[in-house]
Amino acid sequence: xxxxxxxxxxxxxxxxxxxIDVAPGEVLALLGPNxxxxxxxxxxxxxxxxxxxxxxxxxxxxxxxxxxELRARTGVLTEHAGLDDRLTARENLRYAAMVRNLxxxxxxxxxxxxxxxxxxxxxxxxLVRGASTGQRKRxxxxxxxxxxxxxxxxxxxxxxxxxxxxxxxxELIGSLASEHxxxxxxxTHFLGEAGRLADRMAVLDxxxxxxxxxxxxxxxxxxDGMECxxxxxxxxxxxxxxxxxxxxxxxxxxxxxxxITIRVSTPDVVAGVVRSLVAHQVDVHAxxxxxxxxxxxxxxxxxxxxxxxxxxxxxxxxxxxxxxMRKRVRT
Amino acid sequence: MSRQRTDWVAVRGVVGxxxxxxxxxxxxxxxxxxxxxxxxxxxPAVIGLSARATEGVGVDRLLTSIPGDLAEPILSxxxxxxxxxxxxxxxxxPLFLIVPLMVSAVLAADAFAGEKxxxxxxxxxxxxxxxxxxxxxxxxxxFLPAVAVSWxxxxxxxxxxxxxxxPVMHRMFxxxxxxxxxxxxxxxxxxxxxxxxxxxxxxxxxxxxxANQLGGAxxxxxxxxxxxxxxxxxxxxxxxxxxxxxxxxxxxxVLLRGGVKRFTRDALVAQV
Ligand SMILES: Nc1ncnc2c1ncn2[C@@H]1O[C@H](COP(=O)(O)OP(=O)(O)O)[C@@H](O)[C@H]1O
Ligand SMILES: [Mg+2]
Numbered sequence: 001x002x003x004x005x006x007x008x009x010x011x012x013x014x015x016x017x018x019x020i021d022v023a024p025g026e027v028l029a030l031l032g033p034n035x036x037x038x039x040x041x042x043x044x045x046x047x048x049x050x051x052x053x054x055x056x057x058x059x060x061x062x063x064x065x066x067x068x069e070l071r072a073r074t075g076v077l078t079e080h081a082g083l084d085d086r087l088t089a090r091e092n093l094r095y096a097a098m099v100r101n102l103x104x105x106x107x108x109x110x111x112x113x114x115x116x117x118x119x120x121x122x123x124x125x126x127l128v129r130g131a132s133t134g135q136r137k138r139x140x141x142x143x144x145x146x147x148x149x150x151x152x153x154x155x156x157x158x159x160x161x162x163x164x165x166x167x168x169x170x171e172l173i174g175s176l177a178s179e180h181x182x183x184x185x186x187x188t189h190f191l192g193e194a195g196r197l198a199d200r201m202a203v204l205d206x207x208x209x210x211x212x213x214x215x216x217x218x219x220x221x222x223x224d225g226m227e228c229x230x231x232x233x234x235x236x237x238x239x240x241x242x243x244x245x246x247x248x249x250x251x252x253x254x255x256x257x258x259x260i261t262i263r264v265s266t267p268d269v270v271a272g273v274v275r276s277l278v279a280h281q282v283d284v285h286a287x288x289x290x291x292x293x294x295x296x297x298x299x300x301x302x303x304x305x306x307x308x309x310x311x312x313x314x315x316x317x318x319x320x321x322x323x324x325m326r327k328r329v330r331t
Numbered sequence: 332m333s334r335q336r337t338d339w340v341a342v343r344g345v346v347g348x349x350x351x352x353x354x355x356x357x358x359x360x361x362x363x364x365x366x367x368x369x370x371x372x373x374x375p376a377v378i379g380l381s382a383r384a385t386e387g388v389g390v391d392r393l394l395t396s397i398p399g400d401l402a403e404p405i406l407s408x409x410x411x412x413x414x415x416x417x418x419x420x421x422x423x424x425p426l427f428l429i430v431p432l433m434v435s436a437v438l439a440a441d442a443f444a445g446e447k448x449x450x451x452x453x454x455x456x457x458x459x460x461x462x463x464x465x466x467x468x469x470x471x472x473x474f475l476p477a478v479a480v481s482w483x484x485x486x487x488x489x490x491x492x493x494x495x496x497x498p499v500m501h502r503m504f505x506x507x508x509x510x511x512x513x514x515x516x517x518x519x520x521x522x523x524x525x526x527x528x529x530x531x532x533x534x535x536x537x538x539x540x541x542a543n544q545l546g547g548a549x550x551x552x553x554x555x556x557x558x559x560x561x562x563x564x565x566x567x568x569x570x571x572x573x574x575x576x577x578x579x580x581x582x583x584x585v586l587l588r589g590g591v592k593r594f595t596r597d598a599l600v601a602q603v
Contacts, residue, residue: 043600048456050597067596071459082454086352098344099458
């Protein structure tokens with residue numbers, strides 16, 4: 001989908017040599033802190049910004065040369081939902097439809113349907129001015145879906161939402177993702193929603209791609225084996241810890257208030273550990289595997305990156321900074 | 332450059348939305364109506380009424396400072412007609428240009444800078460509307476109302492002036508040839524100038540208020556200069572008005588061309 005996509009701004013690099021691909025029907029999460037380059041990526045992919053270097057192909061189209069054609073088939077929920085406060089919810093949708101050259105009874109009923117689906121029927125004829133952030137995001141989503149786009153870009157769809165509104169919006173996005181093979185690119189700094197929705201994640205930091213892949217695959221690269229939590233009904237004895245450590249395939253044990261967390265090379269090692277504990281008269285109440293969450297993966301990536309890159313800036317008299325690292329990750 | 336056809340549905344969508352939204356914001360509508368009412372109705376009415384009340388106010392002293400051939404048509408009139416013809420026939424004509432200028436500048440600021448201020452620009456740029464069509468739409472959003480308000484204002488002015496001056500004049504003396512040139516030729520030029528200045532100014536500001544301030548700082552001195560010069564000396568007769576109009580059109584179109592060239596998604600979103 002992209003190769004070496006780069007965009008600089010007067011203040012510095014917005015995005016450096018991004019190379020990623022997205023399969024049709026996939027949900028890709030663009031993860032990263034503020035200023036990572038998520039919005040810049042969305043703008044480049046939808047042909048709103050032009051790259052300084054590199055190229056992209058979206059739906060088989062080049063965003064630079066066929067931007068208008070491409071944008072007719074993509075929908076975007078921007079960071080600020082971008083609704084006109086001085087219009088009603090319905091007027092905002094009608095306006096967006098006309099800008100897309102959509103008129104007539106078909107689009108009117110589509111608007112009606114979307115207002116209903118997004119719980120905005122009640123508010124349809126009131127000015128957007130008084131709407132809550134959650135209502136705005138939902139209306140923004142409805143607008144992004146007016147023309148039933150093949151690719152949906154969602155930029156921070158849950159920022160500024162309370163927990164209930166967040167859950168509603170995440171559920172809506174989940175239902176959109178399962179609709180007829182629509183591709184979704186979800187830019188966010190919230191790991192929770194990315195974990196719930198994304199098939200793959202691209203982690204960005206200061207314009208550079210630092211990881212790209214399925215959370216499971218990334219976890220496998222980061223850690224050896226899997227974690228399992230053993231509930232022993234209380235603090236483990238030294239003998240119990242030794243018994244667990246003695247089993248071959250156990251990499252690591254961490255005692256805690258209700259038992260031990262073990263790291264094992266393969267899942268079947270867990271059974272051996274349980275047998276060994278029972279043989280030592282230690283009751284095992286439960287053995288719960290703990291596959292790493294997207295959150296675990298993300299923080300591990302961040303932590304490792306912090307170790308790699310020195311935090312001190314070179315003195316101004318020093319040699320010029322080395323050229324930015326070029327990353328190319330493909331799956 | 333591809334010469335594709337304009338998407339009029341999209342253009343109408345944008346113009347319709349902008350005008351509907353503007354109608355709902357009092358802070359934009361009120362000054363836009365107050366100035367024309369003052370200039371085109373209140374002022375000529377006051378002049379007309381005072382001309383009726385007084386016996387020939389001495390305008391000769393004013394007229395002696397004016398080149399003879401320009402003052403001629405006024406001095407040859409009966410004395411009581413002189414004030415009203417001087418003011419409503421000549422002096423108000425250049426002053427009237429404030430109307431198209433202001434309306435187009437205020438609307439252009441709302442259309443261009445306002446879109447950024449309300450954070451609606453980015454989602455608009457993510458739609459398939461061509462940048463040029465968007466520019467056309469924004470142009471029309473400012474230009475059409477400016478010309479419409481000017482023309483309606485002029486009709487109101489003509490009715491008020493002729494009605495009030497009837498007991499003095501006993502004839503319809505507005506529209507004059509000078510007024511026709513102003514209305515049909517100079518006013519649209521001035522509207523285009525106002526909005527093309529605003530297009531350029533809006534690229535550098537993030538709120539419509541800032542745009543109005545900066546735009547005002549650029550436009551107003553020019554206006555006062557022009558109005559002061561022309562009314563003070565009564566230099567504006569019909570051929571001069573035609574020439575002034577041509578110059579304004581030229582400047583406005585050059586500015587506008589530059590504005591269109593810079594009106595690309597990339598440039599616009601980099602300002603957001
Ligand atoms: N229009 C712009 N002008 C200058 N710098 C910009 C502009 N847009 C983005 N940047 C810079 O590019 C970097 C990435 O920004 P952005 O893509 O908005 O990040 P994110 O969406 O991940 O928070 C930031 O350092 C930001 O300051
Ligand atoms: Mg962003």
